[in-house]
Amino acid sequence: MTKRTNISIDSDPAMEKVRAIIMQKERAEIEELHYILDNQEELSTRVIPIIEGELEFFKKQFPKEFEHVIHKLIDHRIKESQDSILxxxxxxxxxxxxxxxxxxxxxxxxxxxxxxxxxxxxxxxxxxxxxxxxxxxxxxxxxxxxxxxxxxxxxxxxxxxxxxxxxxxxxxxxxxxxxxxxxxxxxxxxxxxxxxxxxxxxxxxxxxxxxxxxxxxxxxxxxxxxxxxxxxxxxxxxxxxxxxxxxxxxxxxxxxxxxxxxxxxxxxxxxxxxxxxxxxxxxxxxxxxxxxx
Amino acid sequence: MISKKVMLAGNFGVGKTSLFNRFIQDIFDERYLTTIGVKVDSKVVSLDNDDQLKLMIWDIAGEVSQTKVPQTYWLGASGILYVFDLTRPTTFERIEEDIAFLKQKLPDCVIKLIGNKKDLVSTDRIEEVKSKFDVDAITSAKTGEQVEDVFLALANDIYAQTQPM
Structure with missing residues (x-):
């Protein structure tokens, strides 16, 4: 019967080297992501254009999407405060x-x-x-x-x-x-x-x-x-x-x-x-x- | 002080004006004078919780059916005392229809049913009427029996309704 050696892969330095070579690119990317997330300025320059774009889209689409809701709300408010308005x-x-x-x-x-x-x-x-x-x-x-x-x-x-x-x-x-x-x-x-x-x-x-x-x-x-x-x-x-x-x-x-x-x-x-x-x-x-x- | 509008409703000759006079001025007149239009007067009552409430009481002309009363009179009423005459069965023939009409007209209004002229009927008659209708008070405007009490009970119920749950 063959004897099995009980060496952990995680603690094997050779394996660690192999892992470092294979994951080099991914690790660099993760580090960069961390840098961006931790640095407010970096994060802002990336996120703000997206938010602005979404807001712009929202502004353009809002009347179309929510027109009926707003009309309903206004009708409701007018009905509710009819006496005060009159x-x-x-x-x-x-x-x-x-x-x-x-x-x-x-x-x-x-x-x-x-x-x-x-x-x-x-x-x-x-x-x-x-x-x-x-x-x-x-x-x-x-x-x-x-x-x-x-x-x-x-x-x-x-x-x-x-x-x-x-x-x-x-x-x-x-x-x-x-x-x-x-x-x-x-x-x-x-x-x-x-x-x-x-x-x-x-x-x-x-x-x-x-x-x-x-x-x-x-x-x-x-x-x-x-x-x-x-x-x-x-x-x-x-x-x-x-x-x-x-x-x-x-x-x-x-x-x-x-x-x-x-x-x-x-x-x-x-x-x-x-x-x-x-x-x-x-x-x-x-x-x-x-x-x- | 909070004011509330209270109506005295019922057939003609049932004693609405007598109850009104007894409650407001503590007087009674044997003569029957039919009410023309409306008479309005006020009285401040002390409630069970020691607060005060001003009752604006509208004594309206009696009608066989309450549907015949000018409909604008009911507007803004918080309480109604529906009065019938214990001696005249014709005055309690339409109680159910009238009360149903008033409840439909004023869903949040406190309505109390009163059998008046107790001094003119026997105990048997009172028991008979009580078995037929859900009467809130049996009064006598002549002797003053239960008059103050029924107005007070109405005022307390109206006030309780205005308080937040």
Missing amino acids: DVMYPMVGKMVQKYVNQQFQLIRDRLDNQVERSSILSRLFNRAKGIKESDVQLSELHDISIEEIYVIQKNSGLLIGSASRNETVDPDSVAGMLTAIKLFVEDAFRQGEQNLEVIQYETYEIFLQTFHTYSIAVAMNGALSTSQKVKLREDLFKLGEEINPLVQQIDETTNGKIREKLELFFMSALQKQEKYLSRRELHLLSKNTNKK
Whole structure:
């Protein structure tokens, strides 16, 4: 029987030499690869062009590959935030329509003025003969109107989002609820589609309602508004709507206070305008009395 | 404070306005005055967890079927008290259909079924009604029995629904 020598191939120096000769090329390549991988600069110069190429390809292919996904996402987002979008759009569209109506009114007014000018010369002469000043006539045409209360009401549910009042005499929650009930009742009873109830009148008291997409603003006034004053008030309410839109989107326990601040500012501005008008009138009456003396 | 809209629904003459007046003002009037349109009032209630909730209660005109109520009235409601008259079987003939209609219209709304005018019926009648329907409360607007309790139970259920799970 032949005896087998038990020498390990791995530890045999001759075998190691043979292995080194055969694997020389591969070992050199592995060393180079290690050098590249360990050296960031070397790695960058090789990898960056590949990434850039892929990115370029991705940029070109992205619209084609992901168009339907993006469209779906956008549709979903629009559906989800439909209320917020509409709330933002309402005052903007309202303002545009208001601007157009104002321009048309101005055109009609200009035309009427031209026509009336001739006939009014006679009445002016008549007034002057009687000692009545033109400014007195103009001032007498203005009405004394004061804003008493203002409410921001959640549409349909009638829940009060915020309010401000000059006297705090009534329960604003009940008023908001009842106003909504009346509004819904009238709109439902007359089935006027998308039309909204805009004014509720009670003797000298008038409640002006401006409806937005998810809420309404109700302004209670003492005194009746003329058409031009209604146009102005609507403009102001659209501006107010823009300010309170972000607050109405997320109603929590702080919303009422924040909206109240905005409404109080609105009140102040209305008061200032009224005081300005009153002081003008007082000054005018004073000068009239002085002239008489 | 959180506000929630609550509706009083049911046939005409079942005592919705009497329950409304008893709860809001703690008064009762023997005269029957039919409700025209809607009456809205509010009341703040203290919940079991000591939080407070403002209930905006809409007392609407009674209708034989709730499908006849102006549909916009239901919008935004968080709770409904469906009232029937224990003395008039005609007022509980449509309970199932009406409740099904309301659940379909307002899936997240808390609905409670109330048999009113307890002071006018016998215990046997109450048991008979209870065996037929899943009644949440038997009330008497006249004596005030169970009135506050049923509004409170409704408020607690509404509040619980608004809390994250």
